[in-house]
Amino acid sequence: MATASESSSKTLGPQDLLNEVRSFVQGVTYKGKVKNESLVQSALLLLKSLPAARHAVLEHLANVFGEAVSMHLMNLEFGRNSSDPGGEEDLETVLKDASGVLHTFIHSHPQAWAPIISAWSFELLGHISCKYSDRRGVPHPGSLNELLQLWMTCTPTKLLIEVTTECFAAMVGGAPDACVDALLEASVKYSPHFDWVVAHIGSCFPTTIITRVLMCGLKDFCHHGRQQGHMDSSSGQEEKIPKMTSVVGILGHLAAKHSQDIRMAFMRLFEESLKAESEAVRFTTIPFLLQLASMSPLLLQIMTTDTLKALNAPVLNKLHYQFSQWKASCPLEYESFLTLVVHLLMKSDVGAFQALQFLMYNATVSKSAETDPSLVPVVEVQRTCAILVDQLLRELEQMVFCKYKVSSSEIPFLSSLCPRASELAQMMLHAEEPRTGWLMRLVCCTVMFGGEENGAEILSLIMSQAKTSQQLSQFVAVQSLIEVSLPRVLIGLSQAVMDKLQPNRQTDKLKLMNNLLELLDWEQKSDKANNRSQLRDCFQSHWDSLCQLLLHSNIMVAIATLKVLNIVGRPKRLTSTSLLHACGMVLSLFFRILEFQDNREVSGLVNECKKSTKQLAREGLAQSILVHFLLEGVLSAENKALFGGKIDAFINKDESKFLAEENKSHGTALTLLRSHSSVFHAGVIGQGLRTPVSRLCLGKEIITRNKRLFLELLWLSSREQTEDKNQESEVTMDTTDESHSNKTSYVLRVPADLCRQIGSLIVELTTPDVLYNNRFWPEEETLKMTVERDLLVWKVLDDNPVLWDIFQMYAGNLLIMCRCSPVLRSLTATLINYFDSSRERLAQNSPKHVDCACILIRCLAKSHLLPHPLGLTSELFPIVTSFEAYLLLLTVWRYMKENPPTEDPEEVSRRICDQRHLEPVRAILHNNIEHAGNLYSRFFPPVRPKMN
Structure with missing residues (x-):
């Protein structure tokens, strides 16, 4: 290394240089x-x-x-x-x-x-x-x-x-373009084997490489764009512009660690294009960036994040004015440009929701929505955004409807929106046209792309969030569109709705049930609903779960549920447990409804209870349950006040102090030897005399109304079910005893087993024990032995006057009256003892007892347990003395003792009144002839002589 450096620093003469050349050539050659x-x-x-x-x-x-x-x-x-x-x-x-x-x-x-x-x-x-x-x-x-x-x-x-x-x-500080050009050329020539070089160089100089690569790519794009349409969005664009692939590859390598630098470089390039003086740069920068995004999903993701934030109204307006001339001169290229934008939107997974909001806002924003008019896009920009939204939805619908199996990789836009489908649905509910139509189409595409579970969740959200009928109509529109691809979506919807109705879910259950009711009612009345899947069929499988809502603390939710159940209808097969629960819940709601004051409202709601009762009472078991719950409910402490019953409220004199606390308070005082203060407090035994307070909570009109509605429901629940549909609208009642059906029309036709149950239940509810609960009437001397028991029975009926109305309703039924013989006997015994010891001269001075005696006689007469004329003695009580009332009741007792109640109607029909039972009646009529003269012929009709 040192030798080479020293050699390179020497200055060579011509001869030395020639020698080096010869040495180099010889070395290379040989x-x-x-x-x-x-x-x-x-x-x-x-x-x-x-x-x-x-x-x-x-x-x-x-x-x-x-x-x-x-x-x-x-x-x-x-x-x-x-x-x-x-x-x-x-x-x-x-x-x-x-x-x-x-x-x-x-x-x-x-x-x-x-x-x-x-x-x-x-x-x-x-x-x-x-x-x-x-x-x-x-x-x-x-x-x-x-x-x-x-x-x-x-x-x-x-x-x-x-x-x-x-x-x-x-x-880097001088002219890096030459190095970047060499890098791009090599990348084009040797890719993908050259990618590792790009990755290493890029990691060393990320900012420089990103910036210069983009600039070199833009120059190459401008050069080729002038030769051939730079807005071409075809798949062969990278072949027409060779360096585009290398630019995309280099940026792709750097995106993993330097995405923020790439994002900033994109934004700088975009902002510089808005201010550039070169027409080519202004026209080609945006297509260049879009082309990069179309070739790399990663670059598309990076570009989408900040680009939408930069495209405010002033920027959009400026872009419109820049491209208006090109749009007019090259309409085909403009269409290709819009198509490219749509395709990029469909490829967007990150930022898809923001892109959608951006387009819809700028397509529909008005000047009234903004205080500054400059912040509103011009009409042409709004129209372009609307076109993009329409094209995007058209492409999405084509892909979703025409392909039966679409993987998430094929439509990244929808795969990104699926997690936010509920937010789209809420936007749809509160949007105005044309956003509503766009969002509805988009929601349908998202639902069909996401599958039945997603569709069920969206439909349940619409149902639970809709506040108006117009919003609820969007449920019908969405359902009709998505059912083409998701035929079982309503089954999932029913389950999703039931999940929202769970007690632990924070859902507006009243709104949800009212919307469900409105949809079911529309299905029931509309002819168009026949071509759709029926909500009624889907929710019928959740009948048991819906019944649980009848006990909801909010009575309006319970009422809406009752109406829903009436439309949905009872399933054909129900277990005995389900029947038991349903009957109890319906009747519990019935008693809650009777607390309302508005007569018209109560009447309509009770009709809903009647509809539900009719559906339940198709089976004998349900009838037994309904009657049992009705009779128990009317006598319960919670409901008896609704029907004029007395509520005993006792004044509690005790302050409920614990004995330990009392002794502690004693211990705080100064104790004296062998004094009372040194002895522990043993407490107080008893609370003294209790002061009963009997009161009626409701007005007389409300009580009368409640009695009438209760008796109507009891009538409906206990009557025999027939196949004749007209039977439901009958006003008069028939009898199970055909031999007496022509004698009266006010006899309720009740199944025999149910009659025995009703009679036994009334006896059970009104008598203190089962002792003496047989149907036979004993000797008069035994009245002294059953005084306490008879008074208890009397008190039950006195505290619950609705029982007298129940007796009158069932009076025409022999089986029920025969089973109620112990109660009738105790009432008769109480009245006999009362009038026997009464100090009042006239019986009418004891109006309550007279009324009870009249009702008692009429009940025995209607059931034919008392023959003529004893059955007419109820007409004499208002005019006789107390002693004569005692004699009349004693006569009735003696007849009933000699002719005990029986369930055989033929035997009852053969009975006649013996002469010894008629003499007291005749004598009383004679004594009161001035008042009862007109009645004598009814009691003892004149015997007409036989004509020879």
Whole structure:
């Protein structure tokens, strides 16, 4: 190395120079006659002293470097290290000497030597990389890190790359274009084997390489763009502009670690184009950047991030004025330009959502939206943005609708939007035309691209977020479009909706249920819905889960759920558990509805309960459950006030102090020996007399209404189900006993098993125990033994007056009245004891007892347990004395004792009233003939003589 440097610094005369030339020529021509070290020294002397020999010397040095590389690779292949003095080590010494001289040339005269040496080194590196690319042990060009490691451990190539780096370092501040041009030329010629050189140089001078590569690429693009249309977006553009591929490759290598530098270089190039004086630069910069983005998804991603931020309204307006002349003169190229933009948008994965927002905003922004008119794009820019949106949606629809299987790599734009599909749906709901139409089409494309799960989630979001009917109509539009590709999307929707209705989900359940109800109602009434999948069918499979919402704390949610269930309909097959839960939930909601004050509202809601009850009561098991829950519910403490029942509220005199606390308070006082204060407090036993407070919480009109609605629902739940649809609208009731069906029309037709259940349940709910709960009426003397029991039964009916209405409704049914015989017997016994001991002269002075006696007699008469004329005695109670009322009731008791209630209607029909039971009635009529004269003929009709 020292020898070479000293030789190169000598000044040679003409004869010495000639001798060096001859020595160099002989050494190159006849191998082995001149040592490599001497030959290289001669070459380096000629390189400095004889410019004409420059190419020959560099060519010789290239051969020496090539020989060294070949020897290095051979040693790697055979796994040996040569110790031959004339082997690899000697060559490496010579090459180090030569590279040292080249470094000296570069440092001494950078402007003269750097371009020459850089071009030579790039060419040599490219040649070596390409020549030995297929050698064993050389990694594939795609393995850039392994390839870079191989060549950087090879001494010849390492020396060359160091020389090249030195050239760049020497020219960075001056004229780096020559080096960059050489780099691009070599990259075009030897790519992809040359990529490792680009990667290394770029990592050393990232900013310079990025900037100069872009400028060189732009110059080449401008040159070819003037010869052929620079807006051409065809796939062969890189063949028409050779350096474009190299520019893309170099930037692609640098993008991994220097993406921010590339992004800043793009922005500087774009901003400079707006201010450039050259028309070619102004017209070709944007197409050049777009062309780069079209050739590399990575560059597209880098470019999209900041470019949209720079394209504000003033910049867009300026671009419009710059390109307006070109647009008018070259419409086809303009169309190609727009097509290129659309294709780039479809390839965008990062920044796709921002690009969409940018286009839609600038396509629809108005001057009223901005205070400064200069911040609003001109009409032509808005029209162009609208065209881009339409073309983008058209391309997306074509790809989604025409391809049955689309991988995510084919449409990066949609794959990027899929995670934000819910945000797009919300934008669609709150947007105005034409954004609404665009967003709807885009949502459909995103849903069909994302699959049924994505579609179900979007539809459920629309259903839960829609606030108006117009917004909800977008659900129908989206469903009709996506069902073409996703026929089972509504099945997933139903599951998604049920997930949103879970208690732990923060969802506006009332809005969701109301929207679902509106959609179901539309399906039920619209003819267009027949061509679509039915929400009704999908939600019917979730019938059990929907029923749970009937118990929701918000009663409006429960009411909406009830309406939904009525439209959805009950599944054909239900388990007994499901029936039990459904019946209980419907009736629980029914009692909650009765708390409302508005009669019209309550009437409509109760009709919904009736619809649900009709659906449930198709099975006998459901009827039994419904009747059981209704009778239990009407007597429960929570609901009895709704029907005029009495609520006993007791005043709690105790302050609920714990005994331990009392003793602690005693301990804080000064204790005296053997005094009461030294004894522990034992507490207070009892709280004294309780003061019952009976009150009615609702008005009389509300109570009457509630009773009527309850009885209607009980009637509907207990009547026998028939196939005749007109049966549902009947006003009068039939009887199960056909032999008596012609006697009265106010008899409820109830299945026999249900009759027995109703009667037994009433007895169970009103009597304190099962003792004496048989149907037989004992002797009068036993009344003294059952006084307490009879008074308890009386108190139950007195606290729950709706029971009298229930008795009257079922009075025409013999089976029910026969089963209720223990209750009727206790009521009769209580009335007998009352009127027997009453101090009132007239019975009508005890109006409550008179009314109860009248109802009791009418119930026995309607069920035909009391024959004529005992069944008419209810008309006498308002006019008789208390003792006569006692006699009438005692007569009824004696008849019932002799003719116990039976479930056989034929036996009941054969019974007649014995004469001894008629005498008290006749005597009472005689005593009150002035008031009961008009009734006598009804009790004892005159006997007409038989005509001969």
